[in-house]
Amino acid sequence: MKKRATMPKGALNLTASLVSILAGLLVGFILLMIFNFDKALYGFGNIVLTGLRTPDRVAKVLYTAAPLLMTGLSVGFAFKTGLFNIGASGQYTVGAVLALVGAILWQLPWYACILLGMIGGAVWGAIPGICKALFNVNEVITSIMFNWIGLFSANLFLYNSPRMLANAWGAINKDRTAALDKANPSAILPKLGMDKAMGSNYMNISIFIAIIAAFVMWYVLQKTTFGYELKACGYNRNASRYAGINDKRNIVLSMVIAGALSGLGGALYYLSGTGQFTMGKQLLSMGFNGIPIALLAASHPLGTILSALFIGYIQVGGEALQPEFAKEIIDIIIAAIIYLSAFSLLMRELILRGRSRRRQAEEEKSRQAADTVEE
Amino acid sequence: MSEYIIEMLNITKSFPGIKANDDITLRLRKGEIHALLGENGAGKSTLMSVLFGLYQPDSGTILKDGAPVKISSPNDANALHIGMVHQHFKLVEVFTVLDNIILGAEKTRWGVLRKDEARRRVVELSERYGLKVDPDARIEDISVGMQQRVEILKMLYRDNEILIFDEPTAVLTPQEIDELMEVMRGFAREGKSILFITHKLAEIMKVADRCTVLRKGRLIGTVDIADTSREKLSRMMVGRDISFNVEKKESAPGEKVLEVEGLTVPSRLHKKNAVKNVSFTVRRGEIVCLAGIEGNGQTEFVQALTGLEKAGSGSIRLKGREMTDMPIRERSRLGMSHIPEDRHKFGLVLDFTLEENLVLQRYWEEQFQHCGHILRRPVREYAQRLIEQYDVRSGQGAQTIVRSMSGGNQQKAIIAREMDKEADLLVAVQPTRGLDVGAIEYIHRQIVAQRDAGKAVLLVSLELDEVMDVSDRILVMYEGEIVGEFDPRKVSVQELGLYMAGAKRDDKKEAV
Ligand SMILES: Nc1ncnc2c1ncn2[C@@H]1O[C@H](COP(=O)(O)OP(=O)(O)OP(=O)(O)O)[C@@H](O)[C@H]1O
Ligand SMILES: [Mg+2]
Secondary structure, eight states, X not given: OOOOOOOOHHHHHHHHHHHHHXXXXXXXXHHHHHHOGGGHHHHHHHHHHHHHHSHHHHHHHHHHHHHHHHHHHHHHHHHHTTOOOTTHHHHHHHHHHHHHIIIIISOOOHHHHHHHHHHXXXXXXXXHHHHHHHHOOOHHHHHHHHHHHHHHHHHHHHHTOGGGBGGGGTXXXXXXXXXXXXXXXXXXXXXXXXXXXXXXXXXXXXXXXXXXXHHHHHHHHHHBHHHHHHHHHHHOHHHHHHTTOOHHHHHHHHHHHXXXXXXXXXXXXXXXXSOOOBOOSSOOHHHHHHHHHHHHTTTOHHHHHHHHHHHHHHHHHXXXXXXXXXXXXXXXXXXXXXXXHTTXXXXXXXXXXXHHHHHHHHHHHHHHHHHHHHO | OOSEEEEEXXXXXXXXXXXXXXXXXXXXXXXXXXXXXEOTTSSHHHHHHHHTTSSXXXXXXEEETTEEEOOOSHHHHHHTTEEEEOSSOOOOTTSBHHHHHHTTSOOEETTEEOHHHHHHXXXXXXXXXXXXXXXXXXXXXXXXXXXXXXXHXXXXXTTXXXXXXXXXXXTSOHHHHHHHHHHHHHHHHTTOEEEEEOSOHHHHXXXXXXXXXXXXXXXXXXXXXXXXXXXXXXXXHHSSOOOOSOOOOOOOOOSEEEEEEEEEEEOSSSSSEEEEEEEEEEETTOEEEEEOOTTSSHHXXXXXXXXSSOOOEEEEEETTEEOTTOOHHHHHHHTEEEEOSOIIXXXXXXXXXXXXXXXXXXXXXXXXXXXXXXXXXXXXXXXXXXXXXXXXXXSSGGGSBGGGSOHHHHHHHHHHHHHHSOOSEEEEESTTTTOOHHHHHHHHHXXXXXXXXTOEEEEEESOHHHHHHHOSEEEEEETTEEEEEEOTTTOOHHHHHHHHTTSOOOSOOOOO
8 A cells, every 4th residue: 555665775875975966066056156146157057067078178087086086995995894094195195105206216117106006005004003903092093193194204205305306307396296207107107099089188097997996895895705804893893803803903904905095096196197296284185085985975885986976077177167266265165065965974864854754744644534534 | 631641553663574563552551560572573672662752653643641642753752751771772881870871861050061960869869769870880891780770760860751671681680680670660659651571471470560462563462460371471472382391301411522621711890800710511412501690700701711802821622622712713613603692792793684694603614605705695595594494583584684683583693693503512691582482492492402413502591490491510600610510400499599699609619
């Protein structure tokens, strides 16, 4: 008689994510109106349409999404195994710099540099993991510290390695690393002719590597005994111990893998040959954006592909807001959209509650109808 | 005014794959103790959660004092003076007793907590009802019995008049149960109304005024306790006669399987040892029971035996192999299986599916994985066999998330997993906690069958009936020592009680 509206979990997650994305966009639009009412509609159009307007914009979206996908995977993977990896930024930084060391100082080919990036990130993730496993120190605290330690160690190292910097390779800047096309073209990620086809220097294989990584993580978590153990540990450490799983080893491994994923992200971004690592005093936001990306995807590795593409898309759209909007304002708007999008958990709750309320109301109505009929 | 303080009329509540409550009507009189009885998964907790505002019924109405009310959250329930002690307590482990009691009902003045006033109130309530607690102890450090008193004080602190107890006695010692019954009677005398879920028919016969019986989500009926008996109740509940006695052959002990020698285990709570110089053996084909009042070192002993905690000194041998410092996985491979005391803390990964939990101790075996790749089909088939054999009921079979299963069915899942493992030693701690009489009968028969198949069984139980019925040999533990060894056919319950309370002890401590 009554149709039971029970939604499968996947569908529920997807709806929740879509609703939060819409909410984020709405707030973005309101902010646009506040900052510059006349140009708001035009600006909004740019945000949502730019990413698909021309092939070269598509290329830029994919280029931006690749490292985002990696940090999103990193945060999401750790999350599934019961850890909050807020250290993705540090792991990303260390991975990037180590990859660049391989490229510039050691003149290694791109795949070796990628490997170095992963190792750098893995080491940076391992330390908080070891602290947690052996001394029960909360990984959040250690990884925040290691974000800063990673950033300033990278700066310190670069200051003291003149060969790494752009001015050693015929440019004038000495606040950033050398451009790879000058220092070591073989370290630049292959483009396979896609750059010509899409008319964009940004196009390379990074997004494909990231997507492969997402599938690998999905497989590991979903289909292997290793993933089973990691999840068991994340959900209930006592029960996993009871089942004979080595919980300490798993915590460390989990952080090592999360770190390697972030490190790979750093490597992919800087080995594209279009960006140079600049010494600065701020943590790289790429790492932190991994958090909303993972949340938006409910930590599902395959969902992360979509959410990273979305965030990359919005960021590229944001770039097109200049010059009507100041750069800082664009950052605020983009941040608002990203962070609201990450409210999918809340949305999921609201959807569930709304549905049960609606159902009650309907039943109330049908009952009243039935009563009147009886009379 | 209506004769009933609460009326739940035609309540229906479905979950994916199952109708947990199907058109159930329950009426609670003011000042009565009303028992709710039913098999595991019959829908008792669900019905009470509906009354407490945790679930919204699909249809049906609730009346309080004859007037319809809408209870959409525990806050609403609280406003109607309805309180609940859950099957699995809901306390903040790292908070103190006092903080837990006032949590959510804090009295403040200009935003500042007024704890001294709260403390006075809590102390006064605890004295008035004989609910002894230490307001400043942390929840994680106190016994389950005391945790339950905290839950009860929480209800009293909120001036609740309708008190729901979901299987309060499952985790208590016999002494604590008697105390609780007294407390409940006191509440009823004061005019508070009580809903009381239990699987122990004796308790119902003792304190309840009326009893409502559910079976598979349906209402079977409500009876006056004065006109009924244990047998009648159990027949209403499972639809057949239950035998309360365990039938078994004479035991024929074989070679030694477990040998414990001079085992000492340090306590986590105090500086002294929780287990002191314990020695005994368990042979093939016998059921040895470790009896005692909770908190006399049984928990620590089992944790050291199974590898969850380190032993202080002494040795444990399984089938002649030294096992004292062996990792848990190796103990398990060597031939030990373990039904843990705390099913939520150790026994289950609640957010895993039922099938994932059923292979928790053997997912690594050849039959379930190939080069680290989990083989779905064999896992599913294995799970389905256990589910059928042990009658584990749930909404969506092997794929049900265990968290959503009823308490008793969660327990059955653990038992199925541990009993099916081909082990030489079965360590079963309170295996029938939270099970209905039918399931208990089945599990007891299974334990005996395991014995007859040549396994060694170490049963740790607080339940004297179980101790007397199932075991072949009884060891009594008191303050970390074994103070006596008995043949269940030759000892009386009273005699055992004296040993358990420390009033008597045999000095030849070395048991064979
Ligand atoms: N939140 C939930 N989601 C899905 N199914 C549920 C949920 N809660 C209960 N169920 C299902 O409803 C049925 C009744 O469960 P309930 O917990 O009410 O049983 P019970 O009578 O309390 O049993 P027990 O004696 O074992 O505690 C069970 O089959 C259970 O699997
Ligand atoms: Mg229950």
